[in-house]
Amino acid sequence: MATQDYTFRGWLGFDANSAQGNLVEAEFTPKAFEETDVDIKITHCGICGSDIHTLRSGWGQTDYPQCVGHEIAGTAVRVGSRVKHIKVGDRVGVGAQASACLKPDCYDCANGDECYCPKLVGTYGSKYPDGTKSFGGYADYTRVSGHFVIQLSDISLPSHLVAPMLCGGVTVYSPLKRNGCGPGKRVGIVGFGGLGHFGVLFAKALGADKVVAISRKANKRADAEKMGAEYIATDEDENWEQTYAGSLDLIVCTVSSPNMPLQGYLSLLRTHGTFIQVGAPEDKLPAISAFSLIGRGVKMVGSLIGTPREIREMIELADRKGVRSWVNLWPMSKVNEAVVAFGEGKPRYRFVLVNEKHAEMPTEV
Incomplete structure (x- = not known):
């Protein structure tokens, strides 16, 4: 896709009260597209405890407005020319990391430990080197470095079961x-x-x-x-x-x-x-x-999250062994209800948001 014909819109928290079910749907501006990036049309996004900590500024002051969510599954709609393992139309996923320096002189990146890179950019709640904020998956679209996009087209597990594996x-x-x-x-x-x-x-x-x-x-x-x-x-x-x-x-x-x-x-x-x-x-x-x-x-x-290699390895194992996430599904339009229920400890054992604009609610979980 040579030009962008879609809007980045999601459920944003504007202050610490957003964790109490006060997210607001609004547009946001992602980082400038680079030829190493992938845009993803989001179909599913898991709710993670990190989302709640961030929304309420529990780990330190959050830079609001913030769109959380880092257990993202969807479809690649724009793929940079330097991304070789993904093509437009592929089913893909991304976890809690959206970028790293990936330089050969970086001890962590050079050793395949990208998730420990000192210049890690989280899928949300971080800033890219140019100062642009990262925005997560309670949204219609996301933009991340292709290095951290996981190929899912050959995986038989459905996206609503894969999504919460990508971080959790x-x-x-x-x-x-x-x-x-x-x-x-x-x-x-x-x-x-x-x-x-x-x-x-x-x-x-x-x-x-x-x-x-x-x-x-x-x-x-x-x-x-x-x-x-x-x-x-x-x-x-x-x-x-x-x-x-x-x-x-x-x-x-x-x-x-x-x-x-x-x-x-x-x-x-x-x-x-x-x-x-x-x-x-x-x-x-x-x-x-x-x-x-x-x-x-x-x-x-x-231990902190995992690398793209480990995510792909884990999903292959889950697919081969029939590991199935225990999930409760919520329409993304009811994200505020889901966030409150999550905070009350109701998941058994993971909440997954289904973006009704891009996917249907499964009849069976």
């Missing part, structure tokens, strides 16, 4: 894969919500011998068991720290709370086990005793 899925898939999740490993997933249910699904798909979902309440135990996991309810299962002590090789923590029983979680690790934090509280992590780490030589590390 890879945020847990990447640390699981990088830390050796597979046969012979026992894996714990702390927080059985949107990220946590992906943690269980992908730990199982990667072949872990045992997967344990760890949450405060027992009300999600049946769902975890349907996904093939055991379950610990830390508020209700007595002496859980002692009962399960030293039983896990890996723990991925998706919880974004400064009040979680971190010391207890660490006690569940075997000698030389690894605790991986992916949840990002708006406050500090709880204090721990150094002996929680040195007593059994355990490691505590962090």
Whole structure:
């Protein structure tokens, strides 16, 4: 498509009250198109906890107005001449990253770790080198660097199931894969919500011998068991720290709370086990005793989203193994209702917006 014949319009937050269901539909101006870019006509966009943190300025002052959403699936409608893996009409997706420097002298980009590039541009809430703001997927169209656009045309999973994997899925898939999740490993997933249910699904798909979902309440135990996991309810299962002590090789923590029983979680690790934090509280992590780490030589590390290579690898695995996101669908026109419901903890286990202008609501989820 040589010229743009569509309008960039989306649901924008203009202040911190927007997280309470006060988004306003309005036009916005994307970055200037470059020959490395792709424009995407959005059909689906997952709702991520990051969206809410950003809308309410929970991680610091947001640069309003802001259009959030970084679990985007749709159709490529304009493709720069330097983008070789995508063509107009392809089904595509993009996750939480829209750009990086991609320079050969960048340690992270040169090593295939683009998501750790110091010049990372988030799909929303960031600025490009020219000062233009990035705008996300609660919208009709988005414009991002083609390097971060994922080819989906050969994937059989429908877009409403793929979309929430593009951030939520890879945020847990990447640390699981990088830390050796597979046969012979026992894996714990702390927080059985949107990220946590992906943690269980992908730990199982990667072949872990045992997967344990760890949450405060027992009300999600049946769902975890349907996904093939055991379950610990830390508020209700007595002496859980002692009962399960030293039983896990890996723990991925998706919880974004400064009040979680971190010391207890660490006690569940075997000698030389690894605790991986992916949840990002708006406050500090709880204090721990150094002996929680040195007593059994355990490691505590962090992980941020995933690379385009890992996203594509994850989607191929999901397609091959039949991994299906557990989603609740909302028309994008009702995004304000969806944001409020999300904030109330109602997803089981991921909300996905369907842009009725470009896609039909599926009859089956």
